Amino acid sequence: MESTRGEVATVNARGHGGGIVIAIDGPSGSGKSSTAKGVARARELRYLDTGAMYRAMTWWMLHHQVDVNDAAAVAEAASRPVITLGTDPDAPTVQVDGVDAAQAIRTQEVTTNVSAVSAVPAVRELLVTRQRQIIDEARDEAAGIVVEGRDITTVVAPDAPVKIFLTASAEMRAQRRSREVRSSDVAATQADLARRDQLDSSRAASPLTQTADATELDTTGLSLDEVIALVVKLADEAGARTPAL
Numbered sequence: 001m002e003s004t005r006g007e008v009a010t011v012n013a014r015g016h017g018g019g020i021v022i023a024i025d026g027p028s029g030s031g032k033s034s035t036a037k038g039v040a041r042a043r044e045l046r047y048l049d050t051g052a053m054y055r056a057m058t059w060w061m062l063h064h065q066v067d068v069n070d071a072a073a074v075a076e077a078a079s080r081p082v083i084t085l086g087t088d089p090d091a092p093t094v095q096v097d098g099v100d101a102a103q104a105i106r107t108q109e110v111t112t113n114v115s116a117v118s119a120v121p122a123v124r125e126l127l128v129t130r131q132r133q134i135i136d137e138a139r140d141e142a143a144g145i146v147v148e149g150r151d152i153t154t155v156v157a158p159d160a161p162v163k164i165f166l167t168a169s170a171e172m173r174a175q176r177r178s179r180e181v182r183s184s185d186v187a188a189t190q191a192d193l194a195r196r197d198q199l200d201s202s203r204a205a206s207p208l209t210q211t212a213d214a215t216e217l218d219t220t221g222l223s224l225d226e227v228i229a230l231v232v233k234l235a236d237e238a239g240a241r242t243p244a245l
């Protein structure tokens with residue numbers, strides 16, 4: 001497989017060189033995780049699911065009986081969990097305090113509470129710092145990284161050469177998510193997505209926002225392969241624009 005390493009060598013503000021950063025934001029079910037993994041595989045890049053980090057933090061809070069609706073209690077406890085993510089797109093891993101939490105962070109209880117925890121500024125500061133470390137490591141050690149979440153294009157990596165905002169109609173996002181979790185109640189899934197979108201877009205700290213310099217990709221009528229191909233094309237074009245050092 002062709003690698004983009006070298007074609008897109010730049011040095012970022014923190015002095016790290018090497019690979020490309022592809023930043024992807026968007027609401028739930030727009031296709032961020034599947035697209036990011038597909039692009040990372042296609043160009044031998046690392047993959048970072050930042051939502052998994054907010055989910056891991058939420059799981060730890062619930063597991064340790066921290067009241068997730070008490071922002072001060074969440075802020076005080078936020079530095080205690082050790083959250084570790086593996087960035088291989090074929091086998092992304094999530095560990096909390098050394099224990100595999102990949103399944104535990106996907107429960108409905110975590111999904112219901114993750115927006116409250118991720119609205120706490122102290123949580124975001126800690127996780128954004130860690131995300132930037134992971135990005136810098138990938139830029140040094142690999143051809144780069146595809147990072148997906150809600151504030152990647154705006155806060156975590158605003159200087160990324162490729163910035164994408166994925167969207168899809170609310171109905172399509174609910175259908176996809178229902179299929180994924182094998183639920184026949186598409187209306188309930190759509191209501192849950194709407195609730196989370198509203199919380200994630202209206203919070204004071206780094207809300208989900210679409211900026212003018214991110215390319216909007218509406219995936220409603222597109223297959224996953226088509227979306228991946230479009231993002232790979234944008235990445236290759238960004239590589240061609242950036243001279244190798």
Ligand SMILES: Nc1ncnc2c1ncn2[C@@H]1O[C@H](COP(=O)(O)OP(=O)(O)O)[C@@H](O)[C@H]1O
Pocket residue numbers: 026027028029030031032033034035176177179180219222223224225227
């Ligand atoms: N363009 C697409 N066409 C059809 N299904 C898709 C597409 N993009 C994503 N999916 C499916 O929709 C579901 C949700 O996608 P996911 O990547 O988890 O979204 P997000 O990370 O934005 O929440 C997954 O089951 C995925 O396979």
Ligand SMILES: Nc1ccn([C@H]2C[C@H](O)[C@@H](COP(=O)(O)OP(=O)(O)O)O2)c(=O)n1
Pocket residue numbers: 027028029033050051052054055114115118119148149150151152196200
């Ligand atoms: N960069 C990010 C990523 C996720 N979050 C929050 C907001 C989301 O509701 C939760 C969970 O994110 P995740 O990407 O796992 O959500 P879905 O896959 O869409 O269900 O985390 C965030 O605040 N900032």
